[in-house]
Amino acid sequence: MRCLRTTTLGYSPCPNDTFIFCGLVQGKIPLSHVCFAEPQLEDVETLNSWAMQGSLDVTKLSVHALGYLLDSYTLLDSGAALGRGCGPLLVTAQATAPQAKGDLAAWTIAIPGQYTTAALLLRLFLPKSCRTVVVMRFDQIMDAVVSGQVDAGVIIHESRFTYQERGLLCVQDLGVWWEQETGLPLPLGCIAARKDLATEVLRETEQAITESIRWGYAHLDECRSYIRQHAQEIDDKVLTSHINLYVNDFSLRLGEEGRAAIQELLRRGRAAGVFTIPLA
Known part of the structure; x- marks a missing residue:
């Protein structure tokens, strides 16, 4: 060669x-x-x-x-x-489920990196409400949500398949939102x-x-x-x-x-x- x-x-x-x-x-x-x-x-x-x-x-x-x-x-x-059907998920703890559709502007939301597509999608989904974000490694986000360190988190990778086992609720599938907005794959x-x-x-x-x-x-x-x-x-x-x-x-x-x-x-x-x- x-x-x-x-x-x-x-x-x-x-x-x-x-x-x-x-x-x-x-x-x-x-x-x-x-x-x-x-x-x-x-x-x-x-x-x-x-x-x-x-x-x-x-x-x-x-x-x-x-x-x-x-x-x-x-x-x-x-x-x-x-x-399609592969987007990041905005999740919160089941204990906060009644307010899941409430005032998201008051939430502290964990994102899996400043430059991840998940972070950009969250900003596009909540252009006026996404005020307080915390950057952390993707594999630490579910623990942070479960413990109450943050109100919600955007999860990616394998977490998509296991979040329900941790007692978490999906507030918004950001991929579904994207597809509804654009008609394009994510x-x-x-x-x-x-x-x-x-x-x-x-x-x-x-x-x-x-x-x-x-x-x-x-x-x-x-x-x-x-x-x-x-x-x-x-x-x-x-x-x-x-x-x-x-x-x-x-x-x-x-x-x-x-x-x-x-x-x-x-x-x-x-x-x-x-x-x-x-x-x-």
Whole structure:
């Protein structure tokens, strides 16, 4: 293989990402121009922050974060987390259920990172009411809601499948709200690459991710151990549900509808003044 350069790679430890990249990082996908370094697996907000610094060549991003990075990163057509019925959930404790449709402006709401798509969706859903937010890791939010540290939280990833077991109530499925507002699938995450990478590297990376997804579907049993190594939940039903929800035809190829959904989310973010705010 003629390697043009060593390419750094980052994605989250969530089952959809480890499923997507399993074949690629385990050497199952032939490559001609790309040599990937050992991948960096971090929560998506950490990856968002690293991308703000240009730290990784190819990385998973929240679509929200992409809105700040269009000058330096290009959206790849493969590897996205985008679909219907897959949105973040605004949840509260059952004890506060009677006021769940009340004055949300008085609530303190936990969000899973400043640059996550969940944070942007909450702002679009509650443009005048979302006053007090607390940023915390996605896997700490349910505990914070249950303990009363916050009044509500926006949950993502595996939490979507387990929140009811913690006695929590869904106040609003933000994906349902988005689909009702726009008629489009919800764009949550994407794979982006630095614009200064060689054209051959960009093209082959995009194709390799598509082939890795196809390999994963054909070799799911071989993927399971790699997925379990990094997952918050190890129950097979939860893992399978997670992959089925977030990995789909849009992951293989965004296509016109997928790109339209991303453009619409970023357009609404700009209209709300989100992307005019300087980065810290």
